[in-house]
Amino acid sequence: MLEVVKLSKSFDDLKVLDNISFKVTPGKTFALVGPNGAGKTTTMRLILKIIKPDSGEIIVNTIPRNKLSHEVFGYLPEERGLYQRARVLDLLIYFGLLNKLTRHRAEVEAIRYLDKFGMVDYTLRRISDLSKGMQQKIQFIAATLHNPEVMVFDEPLTGLDPINQIVLREMLDQYKSEGKIIILSTHQMSEVEALCDHICLINQGNIILDGQIGEIKKKFTENAYYIESDEDLSFLHDFKFLNVIEEQNNSCKFTISDKKVHNKFIQSLFEKINIRKFVHVEPSLHDIFIKLVQKD
């Protein structure tokens, strides 16, 4: 388990992280989300020991971060960049060597990964000859080649085509099954819903939401409904206990604030107009994210 305990970091007068704490369980995908400038990258850099915290500590499987060597961690940064003139295999061996792999082991692992991503034919190609998506896969391999205990991925699916997204998801599933600690940062809430088990929402250096995705969704469930009809639905605005969230061409999404009239109103609605579609809407993480950040 990775534990972040009361972590704080400031740059000059700007407090980027303010006493944040969270836990990442092995075998679960942990999503670190938040708007731009929330402190996600700083948190990841602190975990990776690229920068030092002002206070607080990071513990991995009961061992303080300072006592852990760097090969325990694997990092895929958000900005994709590689040595453009380098050859694929040379580059992967270089990162393998930096992470305590022997040259032979690094070479074997590199070819194994390249094979998994269908890129074994590109082993001796220069990075500059590869497409953006391929370069991203190489960067993913470079981050995980040494089979680290803790994997930190910043926007891992960005730029990948749907097929390679599936491959990457399979890889993440494999790491989960191997009990790896996986931290993932993204802006795509759909990605979080599809890939992650746990979410930690940071805003302005503070954690405003932390928990299992299922639990969070349950917590934020509200009486929201979506209806489609052949008739005009503008009359819905006349009801004071009804909040219209979205409205479009005889379709409407709304919540009912007064629980007392809830059942009665829905019953009357079916009697009054011809309804084509009626759905009880679950809150999406996207909605929860926007709601919480705006509220904060």
Add this chain to the structure above:
Amino acid sequence: MLRNFKTIFYISRWEFTTRFRTKSFLFSTFILPLVFSILITLPVYFITYDEQVSTKLVGFINLSKTRVVDTLQRHLNQNYTLENGSPEYIVLPVSVENSPSYRTALNELMEVESRKDSITTEYNRIKNLRASYYNNRGLKNKEYLLKTTYDEMIATRELKDLVEIEYDNYRVHLDSVYNREARAAADSLLLKNVLNAYVVMRENVFENGYVEYHSLVAGNLLESERMQKIINEVIIRTRLKEAKIDATQIAGWLHPVAIKNYQLRSIGPTEWDFYFEFYGAVIGVVLLFMAIFTSGGFLFSSVLQEKTNRVIEMLLCYATSRQIMAGKIFGLGFLGLLQVLIWLCITAVFVFFNLFDIGQISYLNLENAFYFLHYFSLGYLLYAAIFVAIGAIFSSEQEAQQVNIILRTVAILPVLLVFLFLKQPNSEIITILTYIPLLTPYFMIMKISQIGIPLTSEIYFTSTLLFVSIIGMVFVAAKIFRMGILMYGKKFTVTEILHLLRSS
């Protein structure tokens, strides 16, 4: 500790191998020095190279009224001949015979001259007649005849004096017309490229030595120097002849002196040649500059690229900023050392096959090769630390290149000061410049190759100075690198950099 060094070694090896294979390294190791050597030797080659396509005509306008043309031609023939043995210069007296104004002036002079001759004849006849009267003792009306012829003689003499004055005036006029017309004719021939140049010997050339040299090209130094040398010799010989000095004695006196230059070195007095000394200094400094800035440039772009393409984030995850910095500096430093060793090997091959006259280029020795490596290493480390810091501060290559250009300008200063250095290697200004750490390696390389006496104490002092500067700069660079490398898209001011240094 071992792990620490292993990481530095891996980063060094990566930097070394990725750059070693580039065309840029091959270009700066083999092509650039070659191009540079050609570029600096070509101008001197062209200055000293004598085309010798065909014999050159040199016009000659003689206002001195002495016959020196043949002597001048003879001396030119003795000194300068073409490969086929024919004379390189032919002296052509400029003719004005066809000039109407000259012909008019000449006719007028001739007319006055004939009058002068006729009056002189008449005057002489009267004088002779009077003499016969005087000597004839039996002549009866002797007194009368002498008296009447006396008046006639006085009148004729007056006329003769007047005609002689007139003749002198016409003579001066003719000289003036000749001077003008000859110059006009010579200019015309010069413009038509018939003459290569023309020489005007003024009237009193043997007293004041004033000679004019006219050519179409102002900087025709080689030709004018040759002509000056020969005319000088001709005039001195003529003066000596006029002083009745024996011809063989003159030849002995005017035998040219050849000076051989010797420099006292640790190995004893050695002969030196200006061109070798000059090129030794320039080539040494430029090669050092190239070596430092090739590796330094690689280092600079490596840091900058890793920052702009964010590879540095991945690297920082697996290695500390100090390991990355050390790995880069050492890896690219070894690349620079390899480059210097390649140059030294090429020089050794040239010396081995006698393509260089080692006797003439005394500074080409093993000891100086060692000093070159020594000052390259120290110079590189100092500049490397600066490059690392600059690479980490800037976010775009364009901004960073501006500072790079300033650094290059400072570093090339010793090349521009080579003449000043050769003139006075121990002057105060050179001493001050030598103790500016950024310039120390360059000036020390020049001093070691040019000053013969051992510079042991100066080598110790400058090495210590550089060593201390390197430690200071590496300390500063490490701080800037650690903080600046992760700050993307930020433009640092000097105040912010100082703040960065204080806070980190």
